[in-house]
Amino acid sequence: xxxxxxxAAEAPAHFTGLKLGKIKTVAxxxxxxxxxxxxxxxxxxxxxxxxxxxxLNQKDGFDCPSCAWPDPDDDRSTIAEYCENGAKAxxxxxxxxxxxxDFFAANAVADLADLSDYEIGKKGRIAQPMYLPxxxxxxxxxxxxxxxxxxxxxxxxLSSPDEAIFYTSGRTSNEAAFLYQxxxxxxxxxxxxxxxxxxxxxxxxALGESxxxxxxxxxxxxxxxxxxIIILGQNPGTNHPRMLSALQKAxxxxxxxxxxxxxxxxxxxxFLNPQTVKGxxxxxxxxxxxxxxxxxxGDMALIKALALLLLEAEAEQPDTVLDHHFxxxxxxxxxxxxxxxxxxxxxxxxxxCGVPVAxxxxxxxxxxxxxxxxxxxxxxLTQHKNAVDTIKEVVNLLLMKGSIGKPGAGTCPxxxxxxxxxxxTMGIFEQPSPALLQRLQEVYGFIPPxxxxxxxxxxxxxxxxxxxxxxxxxxxxxxxxxxDTNLTAQALRNCAxxxxxxxxxxxxxxxxxxxxxxxxxxxxTDMDLISGERQFVTCENSMGVIQMSKGNLEPVSDELxxxxxxxxxxxxxxxxxxxxxxxxxxxxxxxxxxxxxEKVIPGFDNYNERVRHPGGFYLPNxxxxxxxxxxxxxKAHFSLANISPLSLAADEYVMMTIRSHDQFxxxxxGLDDRYRGVYNERRVILMNEKDIQRAGxxxxxxxxxxxxxxxxxxxxxxxxxxAYNIPERNTATYFPETNVLVPLSSVAEKSNTPVxxxxxxxxxxxxGRKLKA
Numbered sequence: 001x002x003x004x005x006x007x008a009a010e011a012p013a014h015f016t017g018l019k020l021g022k023i024k025t026v027a028x029x030x031x032x033x034x035x036x037x038x039x040x041x042x043x044x045x046x047x048x049x050x051x052x053x054x055x056l057n058q059k060d061g062f063d064c065p066s067c068a069w070p071d072p073d074d075d076r077s078t079i080a081e082y083c084e085n086g087a088k089a090x091x092x093x094x095x096x097x098x099x100x101x102d103f104f105a106a107n108a109v110a111d112l113a114d115l116s117d118y119e120i121g122k123k124g125r126i127a128q129p130m131y132l133p134x135x136x137x138x139x140x141x142x143x144x145x146x147x148x149x150x151x152x153x154x155x156x157x158l159s160s161p162d163e164a165i166f167y168t169s170g171r172t173s174n175e176a177a178f179l180y181q182x183x184x185x186x187x188x189x190x191x192x193x194x195x196x197x198x199x200x201x202x203x204x205x206a207l208g209e210s211x212x213x214x215x216x217x218x219x220x221x222x223x224x225x226x227x228x229i230i231i232l233g234q235n236p237g238t239n240h241p242r243m244l245s246a247l248q249k250a251x252x253x254x255x256x257x258x259x260x261x262x263x264x265x266x267x268x269x270x271f272l273n274p275q276t277v278k279g280x281x282x283x284x285x286x287x288x289x290x291x292x293x294x295x296x297x298g299d300m301a302l303i304k305a306l307a308l309l310l311l312e313a314e315a316e317q318p319d320t321v322l323d324h325h326f327x328x329x330x331x332x333x334x335x336x337x338x339x340x341x342x343x344x345x346x347x348x349x350x351x352x353c354g355v356p357v358a359x360x361x362x363x364x365x366x367x368x369x370x371x372x373x374x375x376x377x378x379x380x381l382t383q384h385k386n387a388v389d390t391i392k393e394v395v396n397l398l399l400m401k402g403s404i405g406k407p408g409a410g411t412c413p414x415x416x417x418x419x420x421x422x423x424x425t426m427g428i429f430e431q432p433s434p435a436l437l438q439r440l441q442e443v444y445g446f447i448p449p450x451x452x453x454x455x456x457x458x459x460x461x462x463x464x465x466x467x468x469x470x471x472x473x474x475x476x477x478x479x480x481x482x483x484d485t486n487l488t489a490q491a492l493r494n495c496a497x498x499x500x501x502x503x504x505x506x507x508x509x510x511x512x513x514x515x516x517x518x519x520x521x522x523x524x525t526d527m528d529l530i531s532g533e534r535q536f537v538t539c540e541n542s543m544g545v546i547q548m549s550k551g552n553l554e555p556v557s558d559e560l561x562x563x564x565x566x567x568x569x570x571x572x573x574x575x576x577x578x579x580x581x582x583x584x585x586x587x588x589x590x591x592x593x594x595x596x597x598e599k600v601i602p603g604f605d606n607y608n609e610r611v612r613h614p615g616g617f618y619l620p621n622x623x624x625x626x627x628x629x630x631x632x633x634x635k636a637h638f639s640l641a642n643i644s645p646l647s648l649a650a651d652e653y654v655m656m657t658i659r660s661h662d663q664f665x666x667x668x669x670g671l672d673d674r675y676r677g678v679y680n681e682r683r684v685i686l687m688n689e690k691d692i693q694r695a696g697x698x699x700x701x702x703x704x705x706x707x708x709x710x711x712x713x714x715x716x717x718x719x720x721x722x723a724y725n726i727p728e729r730n731t732a733t734y735f736p737e738t739n740v741l742v743p744l745s746s747v748a749e750k751s752n753t754p755v756x757x758x759x760x761x762x763x764x765x766x767x768g769r770k771l772k773a
Contacts, residue, residue: 170417233380237267323402405626
């Protein structure tokens with residue numbers, strides 16, 4: 001390999017052998033059990049794997065490193081309180097494969113970057129700190145002490161702390177997140193982008209501005225008690241499979257489920273619970289009573305149409321459809337909302353969202369007759385330019401029905417990563433509240449920076465422009481998770497130093513600054529011992545429950561440190577005698593960290609005592625309690641927004657990025673997307689059959705995908721056309737392969753979240769590249 005070769009930012013455009021099968025209409029079942037077992041046996045062996053799985057999501061075990069769906073408050077399955085994705089996540093983390101210095105000596109960075117993301121991730125756990133010197137081609141081992149000193153030297157040499165970026169992944173525990181923001185703010189910056197910037201930031205903004213708290217309001221009990229559950233822009237069968245058990249329980253209690261999505265996902269339709277006799281016998285539970293197949297970003301128009309029909313029903317039968325008592329007592333702006341709504345007709349809105357009027361009327365009839373409604377959503381709503389307004393429109397619908405702040409009703413933004421909500425609670429935010437900064441000053445005696453920092457998009461811009469020169473990531477795969485892959489790669493390459501605290505190798509380690517460090521940490525499954533005493537950390541799930549997480553496996557290397565210990569030792573090297581924080585005490589026992597979290601973060605009274613109760617405790621939630629106080633009004637606010645029709649040229653399409661069933665975020669577990677009938681291939685584009693014909697294409701053709709926003713030509717090379725049930729002019733592709741097409745400049749209003757679910761593309765046939773159909 002030439003020393004001049006630049007490590008590739010994108011995965012190679014190689015095909016792996018596409019096979020198409022039957023599209024599934026049922027999620028989970030015995031196949032999910034078998035595939036989970038295969039992953040565990042391959043990576044960990046039977047004994048180590050079962051030892052981990054028996055403690056996964058148990059009250060005395062560890063929190064799943066995958067999604068943030070909550071655990072039941074009462075009894076949990078002693079055999080399998082986890083899903084297929086959870087088992088895959090454990091297999092990835094608990095693998096016995098490890099990367100020693102010999103591996104890095106034998107593999108140049110640029111050669112590793114020529115592998116696919118799947119191949120990179122399957123190499124194993126990083127076993128010791130690694131360092132890539134300036135001009136180097138291979139990572140080399142380095143001691144922890146020297147690594148910390150190198151980081152400190154770089155950071156202390158900057159002309160301003162604002163020239164450093166400190167990213168956080170949603171995997172990071174509460175204790176580590178609290179220490180991280182404490183170190184960064186004592187250092188002197190609020191540059192703390194996190195993965196929430198790219199996913200549920202829109203939810204936080206919308207809920208904060210309409211209800212007064214940027215979190216969902218429901219508990220699992222509310223799901224069970226709901227009369228209607230609306231699921232918008234979410235694929236629970238792949239992304240949050242344990243949610244299916246909650247939906248099954250709700251159905252048994254009489255709930256009606258309305259699913260809204262551009263794709264008819266198996267997990268929205270039917271569920272086979274392998275832990276029940278019926279599921280074992282392949283007797284499925286039917287989930288969605290109504291499936292409304294919206295066009296991509298048609299959700300706002302659909303919700304407005306439903307609201308209009310509710311107004312009509314209320315006019316026909318006064319005081320039987322809307323909750324006027326709730327509206328008068330707890331809300332502000334209803335009259336203006338109604339006036340804004342009445343500028344539309346149901347027919348116009350139906351045409352905009354792509355759902356037939358008759359189907360919208362059927363959904364409205366269900367809503368009109370019920371009082372307890374839960375609305376769930378995920379990235380299908382949050383990653384659009386109008387995401388904040390769309391989510392506010394969902395809130396408007398709930399406010400009309402008085403369906404917030406009572407049992408069986410409320411908001412349910414389903415978080416993706418297992419502690420992304422907890423990290424924000426701990427203060428990981430580039431826009432900290434004055435109250436948080438004041439408490440930090442009172443408890444620790446230093447004055448935190450008051451000005452806002454960079455979020456993810458603005459961090460990339462700052463690195464591109466040379467305004468940020470050191471990048472540090474607490475977990476995650478920043479390059480592959482972010483938009484505009486090649487621009488982000490250049491941003492990282494512009495840095496003097498890039499640092500990643502990680503468990504496994506990923507592409508962000510291979511596209512680096514002038515110097516680079518990989519600091520290997522313990523994972524959720526790993527036992528964490530300090531002076532012979534077993535430690536635990538805590539996490540917050542999607543519904544605001546704080547509970548302990550205690551790994552039970554022997555780490556694959558003695559060279560691994562926990563995230564809290566890494567931060568403590570780095571802080572001591574960085575801040576030295578000028579720090580007013582007793583980092584030594586925090587490093588000795590995590591109870592000391594929690595004692596001080598209690599002093600700084602509201603809702604954590606008696607933290608150490610309460611978190612030791614089986615199942616942990618709920619944080620306060622004003623919306624759940626029916627208390628709203630927007631702008632001092634003491635009420636929730638109806639919001640106004642207008643539809644902005646999309647105009648496409650004849651050769652343009654809307655693309656949304658999605659996960660396959662064999663991945664979690666940027667971690668690729670395998671090459672199959674079995675619910676959608678796509679096997680052994682990730683470089684596919686799902687298209688409507690009519691669009692394929694109109695474009696002069698055939699299923700199996702190889703095409704290039706192009707985005708031309710901002711006058712820049714972005715190309716994702718070599719994708720196989722697959723005919724699929726998706727609305728016309730809409731397409732779907734897997735990320736991170738097509739993140740290269742997501743413009744850095746295309747962001748949601750107010751939240752600045754990259755618009756990964758609505759990318760305007762053109763499709764060009766790749767000449768001479770034809771697969772047999």
